[in-house]
Amino acid sequence: MTITPEQTTPPTDACVASIADVFDPVFSRLEQWADLVERYAARPDSVADRAELDPLVEQLVRREFADSDGCVIGAGFVSAPHFLGWHLAWWLGGQNAASQGLPATGIRHLETVEDPLKESFRDYTALEWWRVPAHTGRRHITGPYVDYLCTDEYTLTLTLPVYRGGTELIGVVGIDLSVDEIERDLVPRLDAGAVAATVINASGRVVVSTDAHLATGALLRLPGLTERLADPTPAFTALGPDGAHSFQWCGRTGLAVVAGPAPS
Template structure:
């Protein structure tokens, strides 16, 4: 990669990071606010929790932004009146309709119940203690569309009480990211830490598909802000600290 190309790739990676940093900063603010509000000694119930979550989730999904879903998912056993609980709001497709509350089955005895602690958006950040970007995946629960979900653990007194997070539709992300990728040299693809395609200037690389380039899986686990050469002439750069990587040159 020439000096000019390397600069263009670095600028594209930085541009991608800037788009996600806005969402990360917003969710970090929610996390800090919730942690402070939930730090009391009284037993926490859904009655106290839900209005706190609604105060930030409803405004977040009421405007035309990248965020289409937002809220908090409680750790099992944290709430005094619910073993499992999701306080999550979704933007309606019709502009004149208010956000709607996600209706989820929360009773483990119900045959339709699904244990969310087994899902990636919960499991990975619960293990790492850090924010995590899951997807793209088809979100059959909320949107029936390709989605990415960003989640961050909320910790109170050393105990993880749940996950705060947001959803963004991939087609909206593509509209934001593809112009940024236009400055990168040659084909440019954004992948997550599992080498799953978020978006690409190569129309043959569908969102949600795995980019199976030799050496890529290892490179995206610990991406560098400096271009790292892998197989097939590809170069990989970190998109800031988003956990995403930019793949160029192949």
């Protein structure tokens, strides 16, 4: 039987909106963090000092861990090299597998090598969670990926650029989310009826899916998907062989839902 685009079942508006409801509040908090750092950096006749800024960021992070029910496993501010040097004002939560020995309510500062002359130094400005928002000036979701630097588990990293004077990039603020916790939240929201529903990132990698054949982090392959991911237009689109799948962006999250026939 041939399925026409008109017969394709799109994800419901409620499904798409509910996915945005999970991530938009996180980005809203990051926007508040960015504003705080920007106001700190804009103080007249003052020199940026990590010993001053870090406690401000830590206070925000502690509040985030307390309110996240285990979903947030890392958070903070990462400096542009010219602003505070190679510096991560970043904390890991007690739920983080990399924070062994901490109680669930405890957090610890992430210790990294900040001297670029050291052999183990890592240039984080080359990583996606920095590189993309620094280039686009917009919010970005990286992952899912196994974050060996911070979490040692499947992670989504949400980042937002921070500017001084509106144009000078001085860093990014970010939050690491546990994919396991996100999956528990998202699966009940993927109300696509009799069809499988898959949330993917802007690179086409699976965040979560009701199709048991699609693992987290796998690359979803459908004819026309690459071209659709390059188009920010929010309209519903038919995809795949005979137009049997549908594609729709989830607001401004950078995530999309692909719905299609349930696997046999």
